[in-house]
Amino acid sequence: MRFILLGAPGSGKGTQAKSLGEHYNLERISLGDILRQEVKNESELGRKVKTYMEKGLLVPDEIISLVVAKHIHSDDFILDGYPRNLAQAKELDVILGKKKISLDFAVYLEVNEETMLKRLSGRRVCPHCDANYHIENMPPQKEGVCDLCGCKLLLRRDDKPEVIRKRWEVFVSENMPLRGYYKEKQKLIVIDANGEASEVLQNITDKLNGKQ
Numbered sequence: 001m002r003f004i005l006l007g008a009p010g011s012g013k014g015t016q017a018k019s020l021g022e023h024y025n026l027e028r029i030s031l032g033d034i035l036r037q038e039v040k041n042e043s044e045l046g047r048k049v050k051t052y053m054e055k056g057l058l059v060p061d062e063i064i065s066l067v068v069a070k071h072i073h074s075d076d077f078i079l080d081g082y083p084r085n086l087a088q089a090k091e092l093d094v095i096l097g098k099k100k101i102s103l104d105f106a107v108y109l110e111v112n113e114e115t116m117l118k119r120l121s122g123r124r125v126c127p128h129c130d131a132n133y134h135i136e137n138m139p140p141q142k143e144g145v146c147d148l149c150g151c152k153l154l155l156r157r158d159d160k161p162e163v164i165r166k167r168w169e170v171f172v173s174e175n176m177p178l179r180g181y182y183k184e185k186q187k188l189i190v191i192d193a194n195g196e197a198s199e200v201l202q203n204i205t206d207k208l209n210g211k212q
């Protein structure tokens, strides 16, 4: 099975992709995680994408398509955070077409602006081991400290209020055409993602199991 997770920043794509990857034993390819790692490593790619990410802008499509093509290793996977616009969706079809495969589903996690704001402004990450927390929904045992490695937790640079606003604007402008693209192909599955992560996961697996 191959599918993509679509949705606004803070819709829970990363969290759900991890759980779904374990549930269905699928490789998870997270564009945001891959790019953040490149920035952390100060690689050539990392240097190219850093400014876009810090401003909440999309990294140019030609860079992204090379990264995606390089990371799709098997025929079964979950793509998290890609495609983000119509051009990327069409490019993905080309990449998969070369492998003589196509997507099964596009799972769209729908959240309102209030949920998005709450989730992103409360998110804290560990700069050392990349563990994610939320100050209310998933707090660490000791405030401000990573449970796994003891490092001081930080607010992600692109979770600052002015950058969150920009990311939301980018999402709103790109989202409708992307959604329309997969709806037309009858691959779109829309999930209300405002609730608890476990509830959302159950809804996704119920829908996917019903479609297989």
Ligand code: AMP
Pocket: 009, 031, 032, 033, 035, 052, 053, 054, 056, 057, 058, 059, 060, 064, 080, 081, 082, 083, 084, 088, 158, 167
């Ligand atoms: P995420 O962790 O998915 O919210 O992504 C963090 C940032 O990485 C985004 O705000 C973009 O700057 C960049 N990014 C991630 N995925 C893509 C993509 N498919 N196209 C362009 N930029 C992306």
